[in-house]
Amino acid sequence: MKERKVDWVREDNPSPASSVVKVQKIGATDTLVGSITSEVIEGYYTHWWGGRTVPHVKGEGLCSPCLAKIGMRWAGFIHLAIPGNGRGVWVELTLTARDELKKFLEKGEALRGLHVSITREGRRLRAPLQFQRLGRVSDTTKLIRCPELRPTLDRLWGKSESV
Numbered sequence: 001m002k003e004r005k006v007d008w009v010r011e012d013n014p015s016p017a018s019s020v021v022k023v024q025k026i027g028a029t030d031t032l033v034g035s036i037t038s039e040v041i042e043g044y045y046t047h048w049w050g051g052r053t054v055p056h057v058k059g060e061g062l063c064s065p066c067l068a069k070i071g072m073r074w075a076g077f078i079h080l081a082i083p084g085n086g087r088g089v090w091v092e093l094t095l096t097a098r099d100e101l102k103k104f105l106e107k108g109e110a111l112r113g114l115h116v117s118i119t120r121e122g123r124r125l126r127a128p129l130q131f132q133r134l135g136r137v138s139d140t141t142k143l144i145r146c147p148e149l150r151p152t153l154d155r156l157w158g159k160s161e162s163v
Contacts, residue, residue, distance in 0.1 A: 020151050020152050020155045021079070021087055021088065021089060021090055021147050021151075021152050022087075022089050022090065022152075023077075023089070023090045023091070023092055023152060023156060024080075024089035024090065024091055026091070026118055026119070026120060026129060027120070027125065028120050028123050028124055028125040028127070029120075029123055030119070030120070031117055031118070031119050032080065032082070032089075032091065032117070032118045032119075033082070033083070033115075033116070033117045033118075033134070034080030034081055034082040034083070034088065034089075034115070034116065035080065035081045035113060035114070035115045035116075035137050035143055036078055036079070036080055036081075036111055036112060036113065036114045036115075036116065037079045037080065037081050037088060037112060037143050037144055037145070037146040038077075038078045038079045038111055038112060038146050039110070039111060039112050039146065040111065041076045041077070041078055041093060041098055041101070041111070042076065042077050042078075042149050043074055043075065043076035043077070043093075043098075044056070044074070044075055044076075044153070045072045045073070045074055045075075046072065046073055046074075046075050046157075047063075047065035047066075047070045047071070047072055047073075048070065048073075049064070049065040049068075049070055052157075052158075053075070053156075053157060054157055054158075055153070055157055056072050073094075074094070074095050075092055075093070075094075076092070076093040076094075076095075076097075076098050077090050077091065077092055077093065077149055078090070078091050078093060078101070078111070079091075079146045079147065079149075080116075081143055081144045086144070087144070087147070088144055088147075090149065090152055091118065091129075093129065094128070094129075096128050096129075097128060097129040097131075100128070100129065100130065100131055101116075101131050103131075104116070104131060104133040110140075112140050112143070112146070113136050113137040113140040113143065114133065114136060114137075115133070115134040115135045115136060115137060116131050116132060116133060116134060117131070117132040117134055118130070118131055118132075119132075
């Protein structure tokens with residue numbers, strides 16, 4: 001059988017759990033307020049496979065979900081510094097939520113330092129995220145550093161070799 005190369009990197013010695021930052025789910029009645037520490041919205045294509053989200057992988061040939069004709073969806077992530085939480089949280093975005101967030105940025109304005117409130121449209125559980133611009137952090141050097149997303153995704157998605 002021909003060996004297949006993939007872009008999803010295997011790591012048998014993951015970083016300590018302390019490098020994993022929570023992905024905050026925003027419920028129907030929740031409001032999340034914080035300052036974005038991300039420089040960019042980091043995004044990945046994924047599949048719903050085996051009852052969970054798995055990353056889409058590129059390589060020589062198709063990944064297992066692609067072979068099974070399972071569609072892809074895009075998942076983007078931003079990191080928020082939350083008052084009273086020294087580590088902050090990751091927030092997962094759909095394409096619609098990404099576009100909604102980008103509406104608040106003026107041409108050439110940085111994502112990092114934008115202070116936002118995030119809720120669900122109509123206060124429904126699966127409704128799109130809505131953003132309210134609350135201002136900007138005056139000195140972004142005082143914001144916490146945006147952590148690496150990869151340790152969190154490794155914990156969230158696992159490192160399945162079946163993909």
